[in-house]
Amino acid sequence: MRKLGVQEIEDIALGAAFLGAGGGGDPYVGKLVALGAVKECGEVTLLSPDEVPDDALVVPVAMMGAPTVLAEKGIGGKEYQTLFKMVSQFFGKEIYAFMPIEAGGVNSMLPIAASARLGLPLVDADGMGRAFPELQMVTFTMGGMSASPMALTDEKGNSVIFETITNKWTEELARAVTMSCGGAVSVSLYPMTGAQLKEYAVRDIVTRSQRLGEAIRTVKNSTEQSPEEQFLEAAEGYRLFKGKIADVLRETRDGFNFGKVLLEGIGECRGKNACVEFQNENLAAYVEGEIVATTPDLICLVDTETFVPVTTDALKYGKRVLAVGLKCFEKWRSKEGIELVGPRYFGCDTDYIPLEERCKGGIYHV
Amino acid sequence: MRKLGVQEIEDIALGAAFLGAGGGGDPYVGKLVALGAVKECGEVTLLSPDEVPDDALVVPVAMMGAPTVLAEKGIGGKEYQTLFKMVSQFFGKEIYAFMPIEAGGVNSMLPIAASARLGLPLVDADGMGRAFPELQMVTFTMGGMSASPMALTDEKGNSVIFETITNKWTEELARAVTMSCGGAVSVSLYPMTGAQLKEYAVRDIVTRSQRLGEAIRTVKNSTEQSPEEQFLEAAEGYRLFKGKIADVLRETRDGFNFGKVLLEGIGECRGKNACVEFQNENLAAYVEGEIVATTPDLICLVDTETFVPVTTDALKYGKRVLAVGLKCFEKWRSKEGIELVGPRYFGCDTDYIPLEERCKGGIYHV
Helix, strand or coil: CEEECHHHHHHHHHHHHCCCCCCCCCCHHHHHHHHHHHHHHHHHHHCCCCCCCCCEEEEEEEEEEEHHHHHCCCCCCHHHHHHHHHCCCCHHHCCCCEEEEECCCCCCHHHHHHHHHHHEEECCCHHHHCCCCCCCHHHHHHHHCCCCEEEECCCCCCCEEECCHHHHHHHHHHHHHHHCCCCCCEEEECCCEEHHHHCEEEECCCHHHHHHHHHHHHHHCCCCCCHHHHHHHCCCCCCEEEEEEEEEEEECCCCCCEEEEEEECCCCCCEEEEEEEECCEEEEECCEEEEEEEEECEEEEEEEECCCEECCHHHCCCCCCCEECCCCCHHHHHHHHHHHHHHHCCCCCCCCCCCCHHHHCCCEEC | CCCCCHHHHHHHHHHHHHHHHCCCCCCHHHHHHHHHHHHHHHHHEEEEECCCCCCCCEEEEEECCCCHHHHHCCCCCCHHHHHEEEEEHHHHCEEEEEEEECCCCCCCCCHHHHHHHHCCCEEEEEEECCCCCCCCCHHHCCCCCCCCCEEEECCCCEEEEECCCHHEEEEEEEEHHHHHHEEEEEEEECEEHHHHHHHHECHHHHHHHHHHHHHHHHHHCCCCCCCCHHHHHHHHCEECCCCCCEEEEEEECCCCCCCCCEEEEHHHHHCCEEEEEECCEEEEEEEEEEEECCCEEEEEEEEECCCECHHHHHCCCCEEEEEEEEECCCHHHHHHHHHHHHHHHHHCCCCCCHHHHHHHCCCEEE
């Protein structure tokens, strides 16, 4: 158990945006929401999963929608009270703690705001260890858990509860309502017991985000290691490519941001080209037409000087980025995991090959 | 209090399809659902609103979606149990009785099926006295009542509860989910107390449907009156036009059936032409380009020989129909009523003029 205050939130926002793998929303917007709540209502208590009673009701909260919309459409402030009331009424039992569903600039921050506003603890765990675009894409699905009852509320005060036969149906119906509500809403889903949390969640994700954020903040010039080497070592990252953004193709469709970003090599990558495809999150990275990384491994773009993560909605012509690969949570590499979030699910016609295999013998690893 | 059995249901289906004003679904499909439930579970008790306690929870049930889909997509059978459970759990109080929300071949029948399956009474009242395409178009809206909490369930077992800030938002969100669920779902909405029911509902609509159905069934040749005159007198209807269907233009869009039907005159209308525009229900009727009737008054097409109602999804080339106008429920003619369901709401650029004014001096009235 420890407390999360202003500095912790600054670091978590930065590190979580990196783990968001291009998605999860703008860390600046997310940070403002969390900082506002903590300044108004006090610091938040972070619990390790083992500190949560087995029969406690734990509820992930998040925003659902296209990150480009998240950055423009405000959060009303009453959403967490509404979600708390809806879910507690549904179960006839009060929520014990909130948790994030995914890592990301926004979705790591909102549960902190919810915890601050309701005076409830936050659990140091999530359901992805990164961000993914669809709501059935969580480790809980592999545990046979249901996304529903899922509660949804918008900033205007509309609220909806879904109980569905499969998690794909939750996604389908909640996505339709999200689009009708203007493309971004607050949700709670995968309500679970403390016992389920301990068995299926990705642990220590808040702490990991915080350490990554600290690392980005404190990277400095030194004689032994370049800043880039320091950063990659702290992140345990693979150097996939370094380049200047030559073009960004985007399409907002069915409530998602689809697109790809084209890179022209700089530094030791000079003369080469690369491309990263995304659906909210980065899905696959190609160098000279050859795949170097795919989901479920993480593909993260960061500024070449500051190492600040660049989300897919912040990509623009001329920006210089370092593409970094990170190994995903181990359970995503199981047969079930690959079916749920592997490259073929996203329409990328290749088998999943772990990042470290694909990068073997290349210039990639530090 | 009286019982509804097989013959009553046959007549109600026919009469309610007439009051559906082209919408409300296929009476054959609706009838099968109601008859199946009554044969399996026994007759249904029909209560007058005055027989319902003031504090009782009364819930309209209906299908939502495009009538063309209703005719093809089955009803699973468990929907009413699901709706009963969801709504009773939400209010912490059991539903006392069901009622229809609108008159129509399907939506007058499903509440009978729900009542039979749950062993609950049905109330002899609805919220329109006809059918309308959008869910805020009920007398309850004029009473300031809310459509939500609205419960929705599909035949697969998915279920959703909506609580919204306005009835337009209920329509918007429920319509989005309806489309995702395949275009037709079972819903309960405008849950109300017995006291609200007595104040705002359109009374005796089940009984009126039954009498109209009886009249259609028993029309016969006689020396004093033609069958058409008998029928129009029983229905208190205005004869708007008699013609052969020359063309039907249709479009299924945003979960509605839009279109218009073109008629060529026969009998005393020979040489003239007419047209009826619809959005699920018939909205406006034109003879030789001149408006003869608009919403909220009813425009009903019936077979020229049998007087069986022809719903908008059953319109086809060559069919001979009599277009009949009926005066709407008096409260629809108020300023509020016209704003909600008058011609301008549906994009028809004309003031509302009551049917009997428009038809004055014409060949129209019997």
